[in-house]
Amino acid sequence: MPEEKVWSVVELLKTTMAFFVEKKIDEPRLSAELLLGHVLGLQRLQLYLDHERPVSPSELVAFRAACRERLQGRPVQYIAGEAFFYGYRFFVDERVLIPRPETELVLEHAMERLASAQSPSILDIGTGSGCIAITLALRLPGALVTAADVSADALEVARRNAEAHGVAERIRFVEADALDSSFAEKVGGPFDMVISNPPYIPEAEWATLQEEVKHYEPKLALVAPQGFEYYESIVAAAPVLLCKGGVLCFELHADGAAGVRKLVASGFSDIEVMQDYNKHDRALSCISE
Numbered sequence: 001m002p003e004e005k006v007w008s009v010v011e012l013l014k015t016t017m018a019f020f021v022e023k024k025i026d027e028p029r030l031s032a033e034l035l036l037g038h039v040l041g042l043q044r045l046q047l048y049l050d051h052e053r054p055v056s057p058s059e060l061v062a063f064r065a066a067c068r069e070r071l072q073g074r075p076v077q078y079i080a081g082e083a084f085f086y087g088y089r090f091f092v093d094e095r096v097l098i099p100r101p102e103t104e105l106v107l108e109h110a111m112e113r114l115a116s117a118q119s120p121s122i123l124d125i126g127t128g129s130g131c132i133a134i135t136l137a138l139r140l141p142g143a144l145v146t147a148a149d150v151s152a153d154a155l156e157v158a159r160r161n162a163e164a165h166g167v168a169e170r171i172r173f174v175e176a177d178a179l180d181s182s183f184a185e186k187v188g189g190p191f192d193m194v195i196s197n198p199p200y201i202p203e204a205e206w207a208t209l210q211e212e213v214k215h216y217e218p219k220l221a222l223v224a225p226q227g228f229e230y231y232e233s234i235v236a237a238a239p240v241l242l243c244k245g246g247v248l249c250f251e252l253h254a255d256g257a258a259g260v261r262k263l264v265a266s267g268f269s270d271i272e273v274m275q276d277y278n279k280h281d282r283a284l285s286c287i288s289e
């Protein structure tokens with residue numbers, strides 16, 4: 001019987017990348033690296049430091065299975081069970097949205113707004129994987145965070161991430177519906193900051209999204225029937241949710257700035273809009289009067 005070829009890390013990466021390019025897989029290099037790193041239990045950098053490492057037959061079987069899932073369209077982050085946000089590792093699965101790089105900019109903008117606060121109280125609405133709430137708790141060691149979501153499944157993921165990062169004691173998880181009149185009472189407050197990356201894709205736009213987003217990511221995390229429902233509810237509850245002088249900070253749909261500006265035209269001052277890498281309006285913040 002002919003002996004099966006023993007692959008090294010570098011050979012396997014090169015071959016897989018070429019295969020992913022041929023199959024028109026998004027980010028072929030990153031996909032190959034993340035999947036192989038996941039199977040071998042190595043960080044991406046370690047793959048290159050240890051590039052001659054032989055891949056065992058059982059690792060090869062596991063890697064091929066992961067590649068097949070990727071070819072079927074499953075996002076690499078769900079296959080690997082991890083995504084990186086602001087340099088931190090978060091466990092993710094199909095119960096939560098995969099954190100996006102644009103949201104890192106929103107978070108950065110929020111932290112600038114909080115720069116002088118020593119121990120702010122923060123409410124994150126629609127916490128999902130917990131990426132915003134947990135990163136704020138990590139970056140602002142005095143902060144006390146409330147992380148709310150309507151999805152009990154998402155809250156389970158967020159709690160797991162908070163425990164993994166050692167900040168679970170400073171985060172209160174609340175299952176609550178931001179569109180319901182009981183929301184403010186359930187989450188408590190008032191807070192020094194309310195931050196939210198709410199669902200903002202209008203139902204009419206759903207069909208235009210990438211297949212892998214529609215098929216694998218939770219629709220609950222993405223769609224608001226008309227696009228603005230969550231902003232309207234949160235702004236309406238702001239007088240109860242926010243302290244006077246507190247910061248309201250939203251992630252925006254690329255076309256959403258004008259609509260959200262109108263919502264905060266009274267009762268707020270110092271409105272700032274920040275653009276993302278693609279020059280789309282992406283974050284809006286303002287101060288409660």
Ligand SMILES: C[S@@+](CC[C@H](N)C(=O)[O-])C[C@H]1O[C@@H](n2cnc3c(N)ncnc32)[C@H](O)[C@@H]1O
Nearest residue numbers: 099126127128149150151177178197198199221
């Ligand atoms: C766009 S995702 C944001 C997730 C995470 N904060 C992030 O930035 O990656 C929106 C989140 O809002 C939650 N959500 C949807 N409807 C909600 C509602 N009525 N009340 C509270 N949260 C809701 C979803 O479960 C989802 O986790």
